Amino acid sequence: MDLLSPSIPTPLQRLSNAEIDKAGVQLYIKRDDLIHPAVSGNKWRKLKYNLIEAQERGERTILTFGGAYSNHLYATAAAGNALGFKTIGMVRGLELESKDNATLQFCRAQGMQLQFVTREEYRLRHSDAYLREVAARFGNPYMIPEGGSTALALQGVAEMVLEVASQLGGMTDFIATAAGTGGTAAGILSAGADVLAFSALKGGHFLREDIQQFVTECKNPGNLTLLTDYHFGGYAKWNHELLAFMQDFRSEFGIQLEQVYTAKMFYGLFDLIQKGYFKPGTTIVAVHTGGLQGLIKT
Numbered sequence: 001m002d003l004l005s006p007s008i009p010t011p012l013q014r015l016s017n018a019e020i021d022k023a024g025v026q027l028y029i030k031r032d033d034l035i036h037p038a039v040s041g042n043k044w045r046k047l048k049y050n051l052i053e054a055q056e057r058g059e060r061t062i063l064t065f066g067g068a069y070s071n072h073l074y075a076t077a078a079a080g081n082a083l084g085f086k087t088i089g090m091v092r093g094l095e096l097e098s099k100d101n102a103t104l105q106f107c108r109a110q111g112m113q114l115q116f117v118t119r120e121e122y123r124l125r126h127s128d129a130y131l132r133e134v135a136a137r138f139g140n141p142y143m144i145p146e147g148g149s150t151a152l153a154l155q156g157v158a159e160m161v162l163e164v165a166s167q168l169g170g171m172t173d174f175i176a177t178a179a180g181t182g183g184t185a186a187g188i189l190s191a192g193a194d195v196l197a198f199s200a201l202k203g204g205h206f207l208r209e210d211i212q213q214f215v216t217e218c219k220n221p222g223n224l225t226l227l228t229d230y231h232f233g234g235y236a237k238w239n240h241e242l243l244a245f246m247q248d249f250r251s252e253f254g255i256q257l258e259q260v261y262t263a264k265m266f267y268g269l270f271d272l273i274q275k276g277y278f279k280p281g282t283t284i285v286a287v288h289t290g291g292l293q294g295l296i297k298t
């Protein structure tokens with residue numbers, strides 16, 4: 001189904017420079033940032049089957065959760081608007097009610113109803129009792145968890161892996177992705193590929209268990225390597241070294257990254273390549289998961 005007219009398959013491009021060649025690895029970038037202008041990257045992949053299910057069930061309202069700069073809220077607002085769903089966003093942090101930002105303004109402009117909740121309440125977002133209460137409060141909407149990470153999301157992400165395999169004419173040794181909730185990494189594992197997951201958050205060790213949890217039902221998942229040292233101080237934190245890296249990447253390859261997820265992943269990946277982490281002959285596909293709407297203006 002051509003949900004929201006995506007540009008699929010997204011291009012797979014080879015990246016090479018002196019350092020990559022010296023390490024003897026083959027590096028590719030999967031341009032999921034080009035899928036859709038508003039529902040970009042992994043958010044389109046993760047939302048696809050959730051939205052199809054909501055349509056099939058005849059749901060009218062979609063409720064989901066996110067932080068102030070959430071690409072998932074942004075994508076859900078745009079997709080909901082285009083597909084004729086009413087959307088409700090449960091936003092972490094009461095203080096945002098009076099302190100809007102571009103992401104939240106976009107969500108509002110797409111017709112999303114924003115419901116600001118305290119950090120204490122937001123922490124309950126996975127609790128069954130809380131979700132029942134929220135469902136009752138908002139008239140039983142179709143609920144999608146934070147980041148859109150559900151079993152249906154894994155199915156959508158797995159399709160990206162199949163695309164890569166057919167574009168490469170075989171399996172790659174690793175697929176690298178940035179990780180926030182770990183749903184994307186889990187989706188790639190569910191397709192049987194080995195994953196390098198770069199945590200965009202500080203203290204990302206918890207992701208291992210969350211990701212394993214997502215794939216418990218899957219047959220023959222791939223192996224997970226979790227990298228937790230490339231968070232640059234924590235979620236949405238950055239420094240000038242990271243921005244300089246983004247600029248270099250853009251002048252070298254003509255591809256724009258953003259500072260929350262994809263720049264951290266590529267920074268980490270290039271660091272590993274330089275340190276000789278990969279055996280010569282290794283093939284790595286790094287996913288550009290999109291998120292360019294959140295690109296910092298400098």
Ligand SMILES: *Cc1c(COP(=O)(O)O)cnc(C)c1O
Pocket residue numbers: 041042043071072147149178179180181182183184185261262289290291292
């Ligand atoms: C949301 C997001 C991620 C993280 O995806 P998870 O499935 O939550 O781990 C990575 N990259 C970008 C650009 C994102 O917007």
